[in-house]
Amino acid sequence: MPVIAWAAAAACLSGAATLLLTPVMIKVAHTFDWVDYPQADRWHATPTALMGGVAMYGAGALALLLLGPLAGVGTDIGLIGGGATLLFAVGMVDDLWGMGPITKLAAQVGAAVLLMAAGHVFGPEWPLWVSGPVTLVWVIGITNAVNLLDNMDGLAAGIGGIAAVSLTAFAAAGGALPAALLGGTVGGAALGFLWFNAKPARIFMGDCGSLVLGYGVAALAVMGQGAVAAGSGVAVLAPICALAVPILDTTLVTVGRTQAGRPVTNGGQDHTSHRLVTLGLSESAAVGTLHGMGAAAGGVGLTALVVEPALFYAACAFGAVALGVIGGSLGRLDVYRAARAGGDEAPSVSTSPSSNAQSGQGRWQNVAAYLVGDSLLIGGALAAAHALVGSGRLGSGGLAGAEGVPIVEGALLVGGVQLAVLYAMGLYRRLWRHAGTPAIARIVGTILLAQAATAGGLALVYGLGAVSAPLLTVDGLILTLGMLGSRMGLRGLQRGASLYRSRAAPGEPVSSVLLYGTGEQAMLALRALRDAEDSGRVPVGFVDPDPSKQDQIVQGLPVFGGLDACADLCREHDIDEVIVAVGDAAAGREQEVVRQCAEAGVACRSFDVQINPLGVGREEPDPNEPVPGPPA
Numbered sequence: 050m051p052v053i054a055w056a057a058a059a060a061c062l063s064g065a066a067t068l069l070l071t072p073v074m075i076k077v078a079h080t081f082d083w084v085d086y087p088q089a090d091r092w093h094a095t096p097t098a099l100m101g102g103v104a105m106y107g108a109g110a111l112a113l114l115l116l117g118p119l120a121g122v123g124t125d126i127g128l129i130g131g132g133a134t135l136l137f138a139v140g141m142v143d144d145l146w147g148m149g150p151i152t153k154l155a156a157q158v159g160a161a162v163l164l165m166a167a168g169h170v171f172g173p174e175w176p177l178w179v180s181g182p183v184t185l186v187w188v189i190g191i192t193n194a195v196n197l198l199d200n201m202d203g204l205a206a207g208i209g210g211i212a213a214v215s216l217t218a219f220a221a222a223g224g225a226l227p228a229a230l231l232g233g234t235v236g237g238a239a240l241g242f243l244w245f246n247a248k249p250a251r252i253f254m255g256d257c258g259s260l261v262l263g264y265g266v267a268a269l270a271v272m273g274q275g276a277v278a279a280g281s282g283v284a285v286l287a288p289i290c291a292l293a294v295p296i297l298d299t300t301l302v303t304v305g306r307t308q309a310g311r312p313v314t315n316g317g318q319d320h321t322s323h324r325l326v327t328l329g330l331s332e333s334a335a336v337g338t339l340h341g342m343g344a345a346a347g348g349v350g351l352t353a354l355v356v357e358p359a360l361f362y363a364a365c366a367f368g369a370v371a372l373g374v375i376g377g378s379l380g381r382l383d384v385y386r387a388a389r390a391g392g393d394e395a396p397s398v399s400t401s402p403s404s405n406a407q408s409g410q411g412r413w414q415n416v417a418a419y420l421v422g423d424s425l426l427i428g429g430a431l432a433a434a435h436a437l438v439g440s441g442r443l444g445s446g447g448l449a450g451a452e453g454v455p456i457v458e459g460a461l462l463v464g465g466v467q468l469a470v471l472y473a474m475g476l477y478r479r480l481w482r483h484a485g486t487p488a489i490a491r492i493v494g495t496i497l498l499a500q501a502a503t504a505g506g507l508a509l510v511y512g513l514g515a516v517s518a519p520l521l522t523v524d525g526l527i528l529t530l531g532m533l534g535s536r537m538g539l540r541g542l543q544r545g546a547s548l549y550r551s552r553a554a555p556g557e558p559v560s561s562v563l564l565y566g567t568g569e570q571a572m573l574a575l576r577a578l579r580d581a582e583d584s585g586r587v588p589v590g591f592v593d594p595d596p597s598k599q600d601q602i603v604q605g606l607p608v609f610g611g612l613d614a615c616a617d618l619c620r621e622h623d624i625d626e627v628i629v630a631v632g633d634a635a636a637g638r639e640q641e642v643v644r645q646c647a648e649a650g651v652a653c654r655s656f657d658v659q660i661n662p663l664g665v666g667r668e669e670p671d672p673n674e675p676v677p678g679p680p681a
Contacts, residue, residue: 052229053221055120059112059233060217066108067241074104075245075252083145085253097250099144102258105238106137109265112234125227128167129268132160133261136192140257150314153260154189160264161188169272172285188267194295195263197302199254201322201332203247206254207340208294209262210239213269215291215347220273222354228272235265248333266292283353286365290350293372294343297321301376309385317385324379342375359436366429367531370422374538377418416477423471426531427464434524438517450517451507459507459515466506467528470499492532500525562586563624565615565642566631567593567603574630574656575604589622594638615642619649630656 078084078098085099110130117126139156142148161184170180171187199205217232239262245251254262270288289296298321306313325335349368353361435456439449448459471477474495500521507515562578564571571591578588591608592615593599601608609618619627627646629639639655646653 056217056229056233059230060237063108063112063234063237064241067238070104071245098252099255101252101254105258109234109238122227125167128163132163136260140260144255157189161185164268171271191267192263194299196259199259200320202250204336206239206243206246208343211343212266212291216269232269287350287353291347293346319384357436359432363429363433366425427467430524430528438520450520452514454515466503467499470502496529560586560625562588563627565592565629567591571630616645616649619651626652
């Protein structure tokens with residue numbers, strides 16, 4: 050029987066058993082008052098049944114007890130099942146009566162030891178004195194990461210199920226029967242439980258479920274490594290990709306709480322999911338976004354099975370930078386001062402991104418983060434160019450297209466030269482959150498200069514034959530795309546959140562805004578609205594008298610029509626406010642806009658930017674003179 054067939058059988062049996070056992074546990078939990086009531090540091094707003102992990106554990110145990118002996122993997126599965134049972138018992142005691150962190154940590158160490166006793170270690174090709182401690186840290190870290198991720202309806206179950214599917218496919222491709230059987234069991238239980246745990250959740254898994262789920266995917270990631278013959282680097286990185294979302298969330302929480310002076314072990318509403326809600330997403334959208342990120346990261350891990358190692362390493366490097374941009378953007382949100390509006394679906398009150406003082410990041414920390422990110426981009430671009438231009442095999446001994454250049458030495462030389470040029474051109478002294486077209490031009494020009502310097506360095510060290518025009522051209526193109534994405538990613542996230550808020554459901558505390566004008570003044574107004582995240586105003590489109598601009602898209606927003614249709618547009622699109630941003634060139638049309646706004650019953654304001662003198666003895670303004678409207 051093929052390995053993938055065993056995995057599918059385990060998934061079906063485990064999933065079906067979970068679907069049958071979970072409704073029973075819901076009734077039992079309410080009977081014995083095993084209910085999680087709303088608390089200040091919890092997200093849910095309604096009493097919800099606990100102990101869903103009992104159904105998950107029972108279903109998984111049933112699948113493994115039935116299929117393990119049939120598949121001939123009873124010993125391996127028995128030891129790993131023992132670790133899961135230990136964590137299930139500890140989690141159940143913690144759910145019912147509470148338990149100290151030291152006891153839970155000791156149980157996690159015991160579970161990790163049982164995994165190693167079954168013959169599975171992280172980095173199977175490494176020396177035992179390295180792989181042993183790393184396995185211990187990995188199991189404890191991932192187990193707690195999934196436990197921390199259980200903070201919104203359907204989040205941990207969905208992420209755990211998605212990771213299990215990805216890791217099972219990876220293990221099955223390598224013929225690892227024990228790992229595939231465990232993966233099918235874990236994935237079936239998690240996705241079966243998701244039916245009852247998705248919003249609105251009828252039951253929570255509790256620690257007896259999240260600890261077992263975390264241990265299951267951590268063990269699965271370790272077990273699948275020994276089955277892949279693509280090299281130790283690929284075997285180690287692929288499982289990390291599948292669990293990128295829990296790793297990102299734990300890192301973000303740990304760094305955020307440390308910088309805010311809060312105990313890392315305390316609970317709170319500062320996880321990745323909470324930050325997405327603070328950014329403007331609904332709870333369901335935040336969970337769906339993280340599910341999508343988990344699926345994408347798992348897909349990157351699976352590319353190791355179908356592409357050359359060089360391209361896989363490049364994908365991992367660019368993926369790590371993307372996660373860094375997302376984490377850095379979300380980390381700027383001052384979630385510790387954000388107040389919830391109430392209810393499971395209600396988002397936190399949106400706050401502006403925190404300053405360096407608020408986020409605890411000094412200039413040297415920002416520079417260090419950019420240096421690390423750019424090092425990954427440079428390495429990833431060079432690896433991708435090497436694969437596309439040459440053989441794609443990093444073990445080929447030399448840099449593709451560059452005659453006589455050892456790959457490691459050449460990569461270090463290219464990376465050092467390019468980083469030096471980026472630093473010298475001031476790319477680490479700029480605030481990229483408000484970057485525009487001049488910044489794009491500067492990035493492109495800097496990378497052209499860096500490629501020229503790279504060619505000179507290669508020629509100086511290895512001779513003219515070491516300069517490969519195809520390699521440097523492809524490397525430059527890929528690096529340019531990566532640099533633009535990393536620098537402009539923050540603005541893209543803010544724009545995406547703004548567009549999402551513009552489609553927010555009725556009842557959310559936002560005002561829909563229509564902008565009159567599409568010129569430079571209107572672009573300034575639009576940028577002010579998007580940057581001022583706490584203003585409560587969400588732009589939904591433009592009105593412009595120029596017929597050639599109608600039905601066009603400007604900065605992601607539609608131009609609905611001309612001035613004559615302003616009142617009708619306000620009614621059709623449920624507009625709360627019209628902001629006139631045309632400057633002096635079309636000031637005569639303002640009265641018509643005011644009239645149509647009055648007809649539609651919506652507020653009308655003007656956007657104006659002035660530079661006024663400020664100093665001692667400045668002439669006081671005339672109180673009878675009209676004052677321009679403040680920037681929206």
